[in-house]
Amino acid sequence: MASPSVLILRTAGTNCDAEMAHAFSLAGFTPETVHVNALAGEPGRLAGFAALGLPGGFSHGDDIAAGRILAARLRQDLLPALQENIERGMLVLGVCNGFQVLVKLGLLPDPVAAVQITTLARNRSGIFHDAWHHVAADEESPCVWTRGLGEHELPSAHAEGRFTAPAAVLDALEENHQVALRYAGESPSGSDRGIAGICDPTGRVFGLMPHPERWTDPLHHPAWTSGKQDPAGLRYFRNARDAV
């Protein structure tokens, strides 16, 4: 079978696009990195891709709030095209700044409604947090990206990672198993209910604050010399490949 293609979306300030493209290619995808200006001029291009990746970084300098400006740009120029392609089965992954964009655009938690009902606020500590920690996937979640992952480690690097929403929204997300990923220990950001990542009701659209694309090789882990390292980050991308 031909290698499925993934569109990696970038704009001014994106800085994790190369790592994300590499992770997808290790899992068997053919990545193509496209600037938002090019895609906005030709939204029909999305139809040629099996998956869409929104990488981490500091899009538009995190001005106003992280992900806010790119989300507004996507709402203005690409929202119907994104919704149509999600509806036909396109997989979507937002990592860190990409998760912030998905949440602020409202593609998470529900791409059909596309209304913002959750946010990623400043970390409770008030500082940029950069460390490895334990996370746990909800095995009952429909999320295709986290299938079979259980508890594992991932690195994070963010200043605005505190997932928060009204209690009724959090209750609904938990009930539907849309909280696909939680911090297993203390949340580095102070997220409500330890939330690290959520998916849409179909499980195909997924966003998370930690960076799976930064752990695709045993040598990426700080304890690599212990020799016990199975790069869990790569499994997210392999799961997507299996789901295509």
Ligand SMILES: NC(=O)CC[C@H](N)C(=O)O
């Ligand atoms: N690594 C990232 O994508 C960082 C996201 C965003 N700039 C923040 O600091 O919260």
